[in-house]
Amino acid sequence: MSLLVGVRNRFTAMTGRDCPAVEIAPGTAAIAARDVTYAVDGGTKLVDGISLEVHPGELVAVLGPNGAGKSTLLGLLTGDLHPTGGEVLVGGRPIGELGARDLARHRAVMPQSTALAFPFTVDEVVRMGRAPYPGMPGDESDDEIVARCLAETDTAHLAERVFPSLSGGEQARVTLARVLAQRAPLLFLDEPTAALDLRHTEDVLRLARARARRGDAVLVVLHDLNLAAAYADRIALLAxxxxxxxxxxxxxxxxxxxxxxxxxxxxxxxxPGTGELLVLPRRDAG
Incomplete structure (x- = not known):
């Protein structure tokens, strides 16, 4: 059985709590930009005619220099921004056809930073990922899902801490745990490793790749070319x-x-030894 058919069968079999809003037919992209443009300030194009697809089972990394349009493109793909030209399709459907809850069941978004005005604990923040599925039965309880996501992101020991008291790296890992708890079949991660140390940087990309290998579609915005080369199935370069x-x-x-x-x-x-690509900037000897 092919990966895409297996993914579709998994989605079809899922009920209740984790049922996605959009069934993705074999061969259909989980998310697709079709000649998408986003213009501001009298016609300045922050995104100019981009077409890009992410399919179930793959991890796509988006890279480019500062001001290339990476975060703007991400906003268009997640539905947070509306294109001034072209269209965005979710499982073959225009993204505008999905309501807020349906969209939340289909895609989860990890922003560059998370600001919370109230002193929620880490456990409460991760449970926010379960909000799209109130009172619906599922194959796991919320407690089981939250505990697993805390463990996967090495944040279980922080469960009773107040989120604003955490370091930037700890907050990023807790935010990732919330995103994973949402159990959406499409993940968007915007510079998820920016505040992380070496170990947790690798952990995050391993988690992202594992989700893709289980059949989810993952798009991650990165600055680190070596991470992208090591973990991504495809790389999209913007300028x-x-x-x-x-x-x-x-x-x-x-x-x-x-x-x-x-x-x-x-x-x-x-x-040496693996053939993995290494990107090294040239530096003057002086």
């Missing part, structure tokens, strides 16, 4: 609001492409 390249890491991560994109010379080398 000045346009998609300049999209493909497997070995197709996209070439020295000429990246040097031009970032305006700085780089070398791309195979890692």
């Amino acid at each position: 000045r609001g346009r998609l300049v390249a999209c493909g497997a890491p070995e197709q996209v991560c070439t020295a000429p492409t990246l040097s031009e994109l970032y305006g700085h010379p780089v070398d791309v080398l195979p890692r």
Whole structure:
């Protein structure tokens, strides 16, 4: 049985609490931008004619220099922004057809930062991920789901702490736990590793890749080229609001492409023993 058919069967079999709002037919993208444009300030295009798909079972990383349009594109794909041109499709349906709760059951979003005005505990924050499924039966209880997501993100020991008292990295991991608890088949992660140390950075990307391997569609915005090359199935490179390249890491991560994109010379080398791509900026000896 193919991955996509298996994913569809899993979605069809799910009931109650974790039933997604949109059934994704085999071969259909979980999320798709079709020639999407977003213009502001009298016509300035922050996103300019981008077409991009993310399918169930894959992790797509979006990269590019500052101001490339990464976060704006993410806002369009999540439904937080409305395109001024083109369209965004969720499982083949226009995103505007989905209500707020249906959208929350289909996609979960980890923003760059989370600000909470009230002193919620970590446990309460993670339980917010269960909000789209009030009073509905499921294959696991909320307590079981929350406990597992806290464990996966190494935040179980923080469960009774007040969220605003945490460090930036701890808050990021708790926010990821909330996103995982939502159990949506489409995940959006906006620079999830920005505040994390080495160990937790790797943990987050391993979790994202594991969700994709279980059949979810995952899109992650990153700045770290080496992380993207190590974990992503495909990499989309943006510059000045346009998609300049999209493909497997070995197709996209070439020295000429990246040097031009970032305006700085780089070398791309195979890692000894694994062949994993390493992107290294060139530095003057002096």
